[in-house]
Amino acid sequence: MAVEIQIKEDVVRAYLSGEIDHHSAAQIRETIDESIIQAAPAELILDFARVTFMDSSGIGLVMGRFRLMQETGGKVILQNLPAPLRKVMKLAGLDKLAEIQ
Amino acid sequence: MKAINTMRLCFDSRSANESFARTAVAAFLCGLDPTVEELTDVKTAVSEAVTNCIVHGYREKIDKVYITANIYSDNRIVIKIKDKGCGIEDVKKAMEPLFTTAPEEERAGLGFAVMESLMDKVKVFSQPQKGTTVVLEKRIVSKGENNVHNSRE
Numbered sequence: 001m002a003v004e005i006q007i008k009e010d011v012v013r014a015y016l017s018g019e020i021d022h023h024s025a026a027q028i029r030e031t032i033d034e035s036i037i038q039a040a041p042a043e044l045i046l047d048f049a050r051v052t053f054m055d056s057s058g059i060g061l062v063m064g065r066f067r068l069m070q071e072t073g074g075k076v077i078l079q080n081l082p083a084p085l086r087k088v089m090k091l092a093g094l095d096k097l098a099e100i101q
Numbered sequence: 102m103k104a105i106n107t108m109r110l111c112f113d114s115r116s117a118n119e120s121f122a123r124t125a126v127a128a129f130l131c132g133l134d135p136t137v138e139e140l141t142d143v144k145t146a147v148s149e150a151v152t153n154c155i156v157h158g159y160r161e162k163i164d165k166v167y168i169t170a171n172i173y174s175d176n177r178i179v180i181k182i183k184d185k186g187c188g189i190e191d192v193k194k195a196m197e198p199l200f201t202t203a204p205e206e207e208r209a210g211l212g213f214a215v216m217e218s219l220m221d222k223v224k225v226f227s228q229p230q231k232g233t234t235v236v237l238e239k240r241i242v243s244k245g246e247n248n249v250h251n252s253r254e
Contacts, residue, residue, distance in 0.1 A: 022152040022206075023116035029207065053123075053141075055148040056215050060207040084141045091218050092211050 003028045005035045010042040017050035020058040029061055033068065042074050049080035058085070059092040066097055077101055104171035106132055114155045114166050114184070122168060123147040129170055130178055133241040142219040143178065143239060149212040150182040150235040156203055158186025158233055176241045185232040192225050 004015040014032050018024070036044060044065060048054075066076045076098040081089060089095060108129050112118045123144040130143055147168075154166045167183040189195045196217075201210030216223045220237045227233040 019120060021116075021119045021148055022156060023119050025207070053144065053148075055145050055152065056209050056211040057152065057207075059211055060209040063209055064207040084138070084145075088145065088215060091215060092209060 003031045005031065007035060007039045007041070010039070011045060012036060012039050012041040012043070013045045013047060015047045015050065017052075019053040020051055020061065021053070021055050022057045025057040025061050029064065032065060036065070036068055040072060040074075041069075043077060044069050044074060045077045045079055047079045048082065048085055051082065051085060054085045054088060056088070056092070059088065059094060062089070062094055062098060063092075075099065102173050102175070105174050106172040108170050110168040111165055114159045114162070114164050116152075116155055118166070119148055119151050119155065122151045122166070126168065126170055126180060129172075130241070133172060133176055133178065135241045139239070139241055143180075143237075146216045146219045146223075146237050146239075147180060147182065149216050150180075150237065153212055153235070154182065154184035154186065154233070156206060156208065158184035158188075160187065178239055178241065180237045181234055182237070183232065183234040188229040188231050188233055189225070189227040190229050192227050196225065 002017050006013040012035050016028065020028065046062065046065070062076070062078065069076050078089065078098050078100045081100060089100070110122065110125055112121065126147045127140055127144045130140060151166060155161065164185065168180065170178060170180045172178050194200055196213040198214040199210040201208045213223065216237060220239045222238040224236040225233065
């Protein structure tokens with residue numbers, strides 16, 4: 001599991017890849033949060049194009065980042081969700097919480 | 102009904118083994134020729150149950166997680182995931198969506214909800230201080246329904 005961060009003006013983009021589970025989520029969380037604290041962005045874009053597996057740890061990850069962004073009035077956008085991930089996200093009602101593109 | 106194929110796994114409750122466990126069960130399931138979606142559903146449900154053993158059952162202490170899986174001739178797989186950890190006082194409450202005892206870990210409290218939506222049946226047996234067993238069941242429809250030449254009886 002890896003996460004690549006791009007910061008441009010007030011947008012943080014996090015490109016996730018590999019498998020998101022309880023084991024990998026902690027490190028992803030740490031990396032993303034560091035960049036949020038550093039950049040205080042208006043938008044956090046999470047890109048899932050290269051994610052091959054995700055369980056409910058991924059839901060926790062999105063919900064946690066959503067809360068963090070809410071503190072500063074920023075928004076979270078979920079991008080390029082593969083079909084199986086979309087299924088899990090919808091089940092958790094995350095499509096109502098964050099914008100899915 | 103008698104199982105036509107069985108397997109048994111035992112591994113340390115390390116979070117690195119979550120990936121091993123779901124991949125091993127998925128490889129075993131391949132004998133039923135599942136669709137990619139069915140395979141992902143089972144992998145995800147197993148990942149949830151194993152994570153529960155590690156995070157909740159053993160509270161991150163290292164002990165053993167046990168998995169047995171049986172395949173039956175009507176294309177069903179039954180997977181038992183067991184820990185000898187702290188157990189669940191109120192199973193009904195634990196299965197409620199969004200209920201979690203580990204919010205600081207950013208657990209969404211959706212593990213059982215995910216298992217129930219992806220599998221045909223989910224049963225939970227638990228005794229405080231003795232441990233928890235989760236039984237997951239799913240019928241793999243791809244082969245049985247679409248290939249009339251495939252007879253396992």
